Amino acid sequence: xxxxxxxxxxxxxxxxxxxxxxxxxxxxxxxxxxxxxxxxxxxxxxxxxxxxxxxxxxxxxxxxxxxxxxxxxxxxxxxxxxxxxxxxxxxxxxxxxxxxxxxxxxxxxxxxxxxxxxxxxxxxxxxxxxxxxxxxxxxxxxxxxxxxxxxxxxxxxxxxxxx
Numbered sequence: 001x002x003x004x005x006x007x008x009x010x011x012x013x014x015x016x017x018x019x020x021x022x023x024x025x026x027x028x029x030x031x032x033x034x035x036x037x038x039x040x041x042x043x044x045x046x047x048x049x050x051x052x053x054x055x056x057x058x059x060x061x062x063x064x065x066x067x068x069x070x071x072x073x074x075x076x077x078x079x080x081x082x083x084x085x086x087x088x089x090x091x092x093x094x095x096x097x098x099x100x101x102x103x104x105x106x107x108x109x110x111x112x113x114x115x116x117x118x119x120x121x122x123x124x125x126x127x128x129x130x131x132x133x134x135x136x137x138x139x140x141x142x143x144x145x146x147x148x149x150x151x152x153x154x155x156x157x158x159x160x161x162x163x
Contacts, residue, residue: 036132054107057138066090087146103142
């Protein structure tokens with residue numbers, strides 16, 4: 001009789017311990033998910049400010065510059081087409097400071113997702129925010145500068161992307 005009582009108490013203890021561990025793990029994952037949702041960065045140990053996100057986005061844009069551009073083409077028979085090209089003679093940005101000076105108010109931190117063809121989509125999926133894959137997007141609209149085929153500077157084309 002005493003042996004059964006000891007086994008029964010041990011089983012209750014193990015079940016209670018397992019339940020406490022499961023609840024503790026769930027609370028931990030909830031805490032981590034909440035931090036990720038708010039934009040916590042594990043590498044820096046803090047939530048990135050909007051200015052830090054914009055600085056990273058501008059760095060990425062400059063690193064991948066120039067982007068692929070598109071232009072409307074009209075044919076003699078009346079047809080129209082969209083031509084994609086990468087400028088052969090781009091005028092590069094020297095620094096992030098120059099980029100921000102030329103492209104004032106170029107960046108906006110948004111919690112919306114990127115849609116098709118650069119259009120804004122819906123909200124960023126909840127699973128991506130909780131898992132820490134993405135807490136926000138930075139919309140960057142900027143001037144793509146390049147020398148045209150005629151040797152003239154071709155500023156004014158506005159590029160746009162989500163980073």
